[in-house]
Amino acid sequence: MIIAPILVxxxxxxxxxxxxxxxxxxxVDETQNLNGICDFxxxxxxxxxxxxxPIITLV
Structure with missing residues (x-):
């Protein structure tokens, strides 16, 4: 819930x-192991x- 106010x-x-x-x-590319469930x-x-x-990912 820390990130929720920023996203709102x-x-x-x-x-x-x-x-x-x-x-x-x-x-993105399974051969380079660029796959999975994103948080945000x-x-x-x-x-x-x-x-x-385009996208932005938060890690």
Whole structure:
């Protein structure tokens, strides 16, 4: 819950310019082991159902 206020504020500031995803499978390249379930992901795309580039990941 530490990150939740930051994500809420980002969504408030950027409105429909960004979309937030959490707990979704994010496979970039399985051959390089770039896959897994993301905790939080921010996409600068109007797409709300699917992750689209560009993205920001919080590690």
């Amino acid at each position: 504020e980002l969504k408030r500031i950027f409105k429909d310019e960004i979309n937030l995803f959490s707990g979704v499978n994010f496979t 992901l921010i996409s600068h795309s109007p797409e709300k159902l699917f992750i689209a580039a």
